[in-house]
Amino acid sequence: MTLFVLLRLRAHRVLMAASLVVVLLATTLLATLALFAQSVGDAALRHALGDQGGSGATLVVGTEVPAGQEETADRVVRREAAASFGGLPVTVRAFPQSGTYALPAGLGGRAAPGGKPDLTQFAALDASRVRVVAGTLPHGSAASGPLPVALPQRVARQWDLAPGAEFEVTDRAGGKKLAVRVTGVYRPADTTDPYWQADPLRGRGARTVSFTTYGPLAVSTGAMASGRLAAGTSSWVAVADTRGVRTGDTGALRRASVAGAERLRTEAALGGSARVRDGLPELLDRFATTLGVYRSTLLIVAVQLVLLALCALVLVAQLLSAERAGHTGLLRHRGASRARVAGLAGAEALAVVVPALVVAPLLAGPLARLLVERSSLADSGLRLAYGATPLVWLVSVGFAVVCGVVLTGALAAGSGAGRGRAGALPGFLRAGADLGLLVAAGLAFWQLAGQGPRE
Structure with a gap:
């Protein structure tokens, strides 16, 4: 079967190469976009937490400690400060004051x-x-x-x-x-x-x-x-090391911060009325809003890219299916079942999507680095992670699977020479290509109109 599939690929190598180029380019661009979005989001979060002298990742506790509870209060603050930052490394410094x-x-x-x-x-x-x-x-x-x-x-x-x-x-x-x-x-x-x-x-x-x-x-x-x-206020300042924090950690970090601050306010060793200043929840809320806008903008670009790539792939597959209509019909007349024809089409689709799946995550890092170096991010001193992260592999696998399904359906669609070019693809694929182009054009128009002229 392997030799037979290779012969079929060789017979239409130009169209198969075109399919490979479409899938490879689209998968690589999507993987690069995913890596860029993830890295910029993580770097922006760390920058936001470290901005204004690190005040975003700072917890300040102040109270009049009951007599004889000084050591207990210090232990409680250090323990709760570590819990409030969700396991991040924390440095706690005491600031005892007199009256x-x-x-x-x-x-x-x-x-x-x-x-x-x-x-x-x-x-x-x-x-x-x-x-x-x-x-x-x-x-x-x-x-x-x-x-x-x-x-x-x-x-x-x-x-x-x-x-x-x-x-x-x-x-x-x-x-x-x-x-x-x-x-x-x-x-x-x-x-x-x-x-x-x-x-x-x-x-x-x-x-x-x-x-x-x-x-x-x-x-x-x-x-x-x-x-x-004279007795006065005892204060503690807890500062978290945010170098390892990622956008996926913000939900758990916010919950830990809110819960930790509440425990400190009611802690008996701190007099039951400690004053806690923690700007982390508010900062994370603002960051989540900004991140949502940023991700929605990138999502529009990604959707446009996916639709255009799938439309191009469908058009190439339609040409390939039309070229193979006679060969597919001959296989059916000689007893090949629909499952057999679909299996051959699936094997050919794998020959297209597997190279793209392997190469795209490897190219995403260098392309993201080039994108950063050619943009204003390089001047800001922002440092991104360029490795193939799990998200990059997930995006690559997901899009490769979609391309494989579309390509398999298109290659298995032809059942005879008499169907002609218009009948080479199932109706939903033919309609989907047209609708996809319309949606992509609509999204592009909406995105450009949303930007508008700026003073």
Whole structure:
């Protein structure tokens, strides 16, 4: 049978080659389009999550931790933060703060407006998030004597203070005075770092409304835990590593984020009223809308390509069927059943679609790379995955199967020379080719009309 099929292919090699070219080109273009769409979608999602200093993949938790629950609260936040990002790698940094303290009137040579004292807070900062400008960061427990602190650079300039200076602050709640000694000056390493979302001043060092709040004044972790400072808000900033996230993960990621935030708000170890800021669900919702528009545009292009390819394949197959009508009729007269004729047609269709199925996914990567390099995406620094992904193979297999079915039906349709060219194909295929061309033309017109003139 194999030799017989090869002889039939050789007898009409021009038309069979035309069928192969149509199937190969269409399958390759569809595979490239699928790879491009998937890669751009994944890259766009990672870019969206990492935009604005990574705030999209950031969870900020703040609460007044009940006395004696500090370690438990820290463990709970770290556990729930990991669960909230659906298994993505997560880095959690603590940002413990004291209560508010009143500054001496006229500190830095300026009186507070309206007679209201300016305020400040103390915080145990992560040393990796700051840069020391002068002196050193505080260390040790500082159980007695003036409390060692490091000033923000902006505050040190405005107050005209340097390492070694001392002053007193007053607890706003209890009225207790606290002596402070400056050991150093620092500045945020990067004010866009998600870490500074836990700081009410966002790393700027000062904020003025009807009075000015300065800070935070950096203290050591030991000093924060020593009990010398008024109790304040404990905050945590969790940042997820989104380099491995894909568009297919967004649904599970959103559900995990919503559930994790709800658990944190009601967690007893956090006082049952934790303040949780998580912009991930809203960001994913906006991204899903944008992705839907993007995919619908590509889907229109894909549908047009499929229809045009199938129409071209049907026309080539119709010519081939007409050429073989006499040979097919002779086989039927010699006793070949319809199943036998269909089997031969299927074998010939396989000879066309199998090479396209194998080659198309392999060509999709280089073509996608060329498409990116020749577009504005190359200037944006976007990096795509160029491998043959499961989606690429799925698209290639699906379209190859459709082409194989269409080609088999067309090749098996001819049953005799008397039927002629018009009768070489079944009625649904003849009508389908015409309707397919009309649909493709309609989609193209709608797409162009939708773009319209733009200013």
